[in-house]
Amino acid sequence: MGTNGVPLIQLQDVHKKLGGREILRGVTLDVRDGETLVVIGRSGTGKSVTLKTLIGLLHPDKGRIIIQGRDVTGLPEREYAEVRRLFGVLFQSGALINWLSVAENVALPLREHTTKSEEEIQAIVADKLKLLELTHARDLMPSEISGGMKKRAGLARALVLGPKVILYDEPTSGLDPVMSSQINELVNRMKREVGVTSILVTHDMESAYSVGDRIAMLYEGRIIFIGSPDEAKNTEDEVVHQFVRGLLEGPITDALRKEEGLGAQPRESEDGPGDEFGSDETPRPKTRRTDTIPIKRRPKLWAVFRCANPGCQKPAREGPVATPPTCCEKPMVEI
Ligand SMILES: Nc1ncnc2c1ncn2[C@@H]1O[C@H](COP(=O)(O)OP(=O)(O)O)[C@@H](O)[C@H]1O
Ligand SMILES: [Mg+2]
Numbered sequence: 001m002g003t004n005g006v007p008l009i010q011l012q013d014v015h016k017k018l019g020g021r022e023i024l025r026g027v028t029l030d031v032r033d034g035e036t037l038v039v040i041g042r043s044g045t046g047k048s049v050t051l052k053t054l055i056g057l058l059h060p061d062k063g064r065i066i067i068q069g070r071d072v073t074g075l076p077e078r079e080y081a082e083v084r085r086l087f088g089v090l091f092q093s094g095a096l097i098n099w100l101s102v103a104e105n106v107a108l109p110l111r112e113h114t115t116k117s118e119e120e121i122q123a124i125v126a127d128k129l130k131l132l133e134l135t136h137a138r139d140l141m142p143s144e145i146s147g148g149m150k151k152r153a154g155l156a157r158a159l160v161l162g163p164k165v166i167l168y169d170e171p172t173s174g175l176d177p178v179m180s181s182q183i184n185e186l187v188n189r190m191k192r193e194v195g196v197t198s199i200l201v202t203h204d205m206e207s208a209y210s211v212g213d214r215i216a217m218l219y220e221g222r223i224i225f226i227g228s229p230d231e232a233k234n235t236e237d238e239v240v241h242q243f244v245r246g247l248l249e250g251p252i253t254d255a256l257r258k259e260e261g262l263g264a265q266p267r268e269s270e271d272g273p274g275d276e277f278g279s280d281e282t283p284r285p286k287t288r289r290t291d292t293i294p295i296k297r298r299p300k301l302w303a304v305f306r307c308a309n310p311g312c313q314k315p316a317r318e319g320p321v322a323t324p325p326t327c328c329e330k331p332m333v334e335i
Contacts, residue, residue, distance in 0.1 A: 006069045008033040008165070008197055009054065014063035015221075016046075016053055023049050025221030026063070031165075036191055036198040038212035040205070040243065042252065045218050047201040048092060051167050054199075055087050056080035057304050057316045057335070077315045085113070088158030088196075091335055092169040096142040096150055096157075097310070103129065103138040106156045108310055113161060128156040131193075132186070148179035155186065159194070166190060168200040172207045184210040205244055208232075217243060219252075305332035 007030035016024040023046040031037050041047050052058045054065060056075065064073045072083050096105045103125050110121045129135050132152040137145055145153070151171055158166055168187060172180035184207050190196050202208055208215050209229045216226040217240050225232065225240045232244050242250030306316045307327035316335060319325035324332050 007031055008068060009199075010064075010066040011050070011054065012064040012066065014050075014053060014060045014065065016049055016058060016060055018049065018058075022221060024053065024060070027218070027221070027223055029216055029223050029226070031197060031199060032214075034191075034195065034197055035213040036187065036200060036211050038208040038215045039199065039201045039218055039223075040203060040208055040215060041218035042243070043203060046221060047218055048169055050218065051089070051169055051199070051201060052304055055084050055089065055167070058318075081315075085161060086164045088155075088161065088163030088166045090151065090154045090158045090166065090168045090171055092173065095333070095335055096153055097308075097333075098142050100310075101139050101141055102134060102145065102149075102153045105142070105153055106160060109157060109161050112310060112313075124160055125156075128159050131159070132156045146179075147175055148182060151175070151179075151183055152186070155190075159190075163196065165197045165199065168198060168202075170202055170204075171200065172202065172204050180204065180207060181210075183207075187211045205246065208244075219243075220255075303334045306335050308333045 009029075009031040011027050011029045014024050014027040015022065027046075027050055029037075029039075029050075039047055039050065049058060053060055056065075056072070056077075059074060064071055066072070067083060067086065072080065075083065096102075097108070100108070106125045106128055107121050110116055110124060116124070125138075126135070129138055132155060134149065134152055134156060137149055137153070142150060142153070155166075155171075171183050171187065175183060187198060187200060188211055191198060198211075200207070200211060209232075212229050214226060215229055215232045216223050217232075218224075219239055225235060225237055227235070232240065235241055235244070239251050241247070242252050303321050303324075304316050304318055305324050305327075307314055308330045309328040312328050314327055317325050317327070317332065319332070321334065324334065326332060
């Protein structure tokens with residue numbers, strides 16, 4: 001909660017349709033000042049769309065977004081650009097610009113959004129690079145650094161404008177377990193040392209448990225669970241249970257099979273005939289451990305793009321991935 005008891009961020013019954021499908025179907029979620037809130041959910045379920053809607057890169061079809069007590073839903077782009085300054089975003093792709101050095105990537109938001117002198121910019125950049133242990137990499141190009149360093153450079157860039165909230169989109173995806181632990185530790189450090197509020201989107205439960213004050217699960221367009229990591233581990237909700245344990249069988253895979261037209265397979269029960277007696281304490285289905293839940297992948301056809309020209313002030317735009325929209329006579333860059 002904020003000092004006046006109002007949550008820092010509120011999503012109220014947010015709906016969003018994309019490509020003819022209703023992706024968000026009534027997302028309601030509060031984010032408290034100073035917490036790390038983790039949003040979990042299957043790939044393709046709308047986690048990134050939720051973040052993009054929050055920061056006004058996408059606009060809800062219905063529902064409200066309230067930030068620091070102010071309803072920002074549908075604000076014109078110019079005003080939303082101001083709201084966006086509260087947020088530092090570490091996008092899934094890292095989104096470093098390939099032809100700029102690490103230091104220049106980090107300096108970019110300062111050059112775009114402030115009138116600071118070169119000396120001030122260099123000082124802030126040096127400070128953030130130090131915080132993220134990247135001082136040695138300042139003059140390297142993105143192609144010359146590891147995946148973990150790219151994420152750290154992306155985070156340094158997300159921090160330069162002194163955001164109140166950091167949004168992390170799948171910060172550990174594509175990283176090995178050691179690097180993932182380093183990123184988790186970094187998220188915790190940002191909270192401890194910088195005092196930011198964080199929203200972290202992931203399907204990596206290890207990461208969720210190691211950084212989350214609370215965990216919320218997005219499923220079929222809504223938040224179906226929110227609670228502490230312990231509550232997530234011990235939940236009776238079968239959907240959340242299947243997801244957080246990474247179980248092969250359960251309601252998520254049943255629904256997937258149905259969607260794929262294969263019909264739900266009967267699930268084996270480890271607990272004998274319990275189900276047949278219709279007890280309130282329905283025994284959990286027999287479960288096998290697996291690393292991941294099988295995920296139905298849909299090719300991504302549509303995305304949000306920003307101008308490739310760092311100085312350009314025009315807003316982000318949606319467009320097909322195959323033929324990105326152009327701005328300033330260049331193809332725009334996916335975010
Ligand atoms: N701009 C868009 N236009 C059409 N469909 C989109 C767009 N952005 C995302 N989607 C679709 O919305 C769904 C949710 O996407 P996303 O939020 O990226 O999922 P995730 O939970 O993996 O982050 C996916 O099926 C994706 O293909
Ligand atoms: Mg995503």
